[in-house]
Amino acid sequence: MSLGQNLFRRVAVLSLFFVGSASNAQMPGPMGPKPVGVIEIAQQPVPLVVTLPGRAVAYQSVAVRPRVEGVIEEILYTPGAELKVGDPLFRIDDASYRAQVAADLATLEKAKANYPVAKSQYQRAQKLAGSGYTEAQVESARSGLAEAQASLDAAKAALEYSQTRLGWTTVTSPIDGHPEVAAVSVGDLVSAGQSSALTTIVRSNPIYVDMVDASAHRISVRQQVDSGHLSLSENLAATLTLENGDVFQSAGKIVTLGNIVSTSTGTFTLRFSFENPEQVILPGMFLRGEFTLGTVNAFLIPQRAANRDKTGKLTVFIVDENQQARQLSLRDEGSFENNWIVYEGLNPGDKVIVDGLKSLQPGQAVSASKVNIDQNGLTRPANVVTE
Helix, strand or coil: CCCHHHHHHHHHHHHHHHHHHHHHHCCCCCCCCEEEEEECCEEEEEEEEEEEEEEECCCCEEEEECCCEEEEEEECCCCCCCCCCCCCCEEEECCHHHHHHHHHHHHHHHHHHHHHHHHHHHHHHHEECCCCCCCHHHHHHHHHHHHHCCCCCCHHHHHHHHHHHHHCCEECCCCCCCEEECCCCCEECCCCCCCCCCCEECCCEEEEEEEEEHHHHHHHHHHHHCCCCCCEECCCEEECCCCCCCEECCEEEEEECCCCCCCCEEEEEEEEEECCCCCCCCCCCEEEEEEEEEEEEEEEEEHCCEEEECCEEEEEEEEECCEEEEEEEEEEEEEECCEEEEECCCCCCCCEEEECCCCCCCCEEEEEEEEEECCCCEEEECCCCCC
16 A cells, blocks of 8 residues: 555544544533423402404484475585484475465365354254254254264364475474485475485484404303303493594493394394594494403413414413423413413412423423513513512
């Protein structure tokens, strides 16, 4: 073997030796318990706050239609201006209706004149019955009096009806509220009971807000109440968040909890009433409502400590008696101040892992130390006092 080949062979052997030594040096030793931060939980009274989508509904809404036929002569209101009950809206040509009132008034006067004559004839026939008046003549006089009375009553009713129709030629507001722009113009011919409205009047103070919830949630709430787990609030008061994120100034009162479940969506409607003097909320607006349903005795689990599995179940890790991480599935009921409200799946005194969750596996050995979670959701050692 040549000197060059021998030298190359020695260099190769030395290279393999150093590579093997480096690999052995980088191999990790046995891993110790994973450090984690935990909080010890306890049951406590927690307000059960429910947040639901909602839509504003007018307190009253009326589509104004004419009750008589005629030509629109004048529009008497300003769109958007506040109206009171009885304020005039439209005037319909009333010439034919005034003529009818005059004719019915004349008929009434004629009936009034005929009635005393018929009455006098009947009274005379009664007195002279058997001595100048036959029984047939008395009956005829009685019939004449009854006919005169009927004619008088009919004339009064006809006059009252024609006067009422004359009054309908001025279309008035049936409610307090704010009117929309007129759907007709001066000169348009309208008819009684037509399908199209002359205008629409809306009253939105107070205003209703309909909030939608799942019927399954209602069943769950009933079960919690029956089991004594949930104490319902005596008065449900709701707050609203507007479309731009602002919180509405006044609280709402419950009107009805709903009595019908939609067959297509499986939801029911809760209606609340809100004072709305400034017309901030208009019918049709979409809002978010929030109200405290009651108080539940439950655990508060920081949202940072929990995840949801593929089925939607809430899961957390706790430290078991063997100082290992154990994963639990929980039953929750909404949230409260960045915490999940949990009432099933945990026991008082359980140590829930809130820090060191990354890459944590069930059954993994852990080294637990107590921590506190501040108002910003950050963990700090339990022995550190923060201002």
